[in-house]
Amino acid sequence: MKLCEGVTSDTRVAFDNFFTGIPLMNDLLIKKRIYVVGTVRLNRKGLPEKFLPKNKLKNEKLGKYEFMYKIKAPVSAIQWMDTQLVNILTTAQSAHNPKSVSTVKRTQKDGSKKNVTIPTAIAEYTVNMGGVVRFDPFRTSYPIGRKSRRNWLRLFHFMFDAAIINAYITHIQIHKQTVHTHRDYRLRLARSLIDGLTGKKRTISIIFRNKQGGNFGVADENQTLFCAYPENQGKFTRCRIY
Template sequence: MRADPNNGYVNKFQVYTGKEGNVAEKGLGERVVRDLTREIWGKYHHVYCDNYFTSVDLFQDLLNNQTYACGTIRTNRKGIPPAVANAKLKKQGDMVQRQKDSMVATAWHDKRTVTLLSTNSDPRDVTEVQRKQKNGEIINVRCPKIVKLYTQNMNGVDRADQLRSTYSICRKAAKWWKYLFWFMVDVAICNAFILMKKSPNHITTTKSGRRRERKQLEFRQKLAHQLIGDYWGKRKRESVGEHQTRGLSHWPTEMDKKRTCKQCAKNKIRREKIYSCEQCGVNLCVTCFKPYHMEKHPELFN
């Protein structure tokens, strides 16, 4: 997935459909990044990715296509300078950097050693970050500027996932295409929500005139009302006369299809049963048969 780091807007995504011919694809991560960024080549955009995708060949290819890149990288990747890959750093703020043309490999030690590869950084740009020690003391630690840039711009996909998961319509399903459908609907809703927040024509204000931040729940509720419109899907049930509720007419019977137990649903429990009441026409668990009728037809037990 390619997403905006500032708001989580999903620009493009690709569905992994598994191995072809039961053979693992070589260079899968590199191919995915190329596919997702090809339409922005030549515009000098900055692309950030994690260590699964990062490689020297990929970043060189992106640079040749006027696209900068930065990402954490695994130390066993081909082309990483040995001085960076094998760096033994122990003290906070220690770093090792190597540069070849516009590509910079960096190893920096914080709580552990972090290794990065970038084509959009200058190894001379060093800043400081504050770190709290075990004794409570706060100290300034030397830090390459590229580490701060990576931290600020790496969370686009995380933001998108967070927005989707907050009020996701996705449900567990045995069929993969259902999950994919729900996923795309959620992405479309979240993208629309982000665009509305950015739109100057859809700014909301409080009574005092201050700008009010839009909430995703409010957006989804209004969207649902607009999509439903005047539709009313409540089924009309035939009224049952008093003479029909007496006697031995409420027999348990087996239906042709499983449906949700009516009594369990009242307690917000989802159980699907194939048995139902012949007279009432509602599916019920065996244990729910009596309490349902005691509540629905108390005259049967008088």
């Protein structure tokens, strides 16, 4: 309620499952006339019984891209099967009619595009969801944090990750003609940060140890060409250099 103090009436707000709950959505609609759409956790009170996993019957399980809904004015609950179940609550009945659907294109494993039916409420939430929802996938892709008993170090790692991600988003917005992937941006940033700041006065190079115990280096400009990637070989995963 405090975060929406500056929001004008007749506005639609999207937030994630940390906030979504029926009492809050009712208060925002009745007291402030603010319409809400958001993903919801299944342990929230007041959700339809048929949405809960423990009450699922065999004939009620959703197939791929199927959905079901239930309305208890002013809140509509929608459950859609994507790669996993997606649960949405919305109070914007006029814009998010639970019966209405949209079509989006999804990339298949073979690279082809396929038209997929999706409830309109979920499609709009995907477009309008805020920075927190987008931040998490970036952070989990290449986290710099490591386990530590020092709480301040974990906070430092989180803030460092946040600074890198914000810098990357700013970079791709300014330099749209030369967009780098998240991985490439982190590599370029890391190499810029350590360039010329090592304790030893020598060219930075990656050192590999061969079977005879000797070392051989890789030229600085070729370091990113020699990276270890996991190779799936059945039960075990091995790394190789290629």
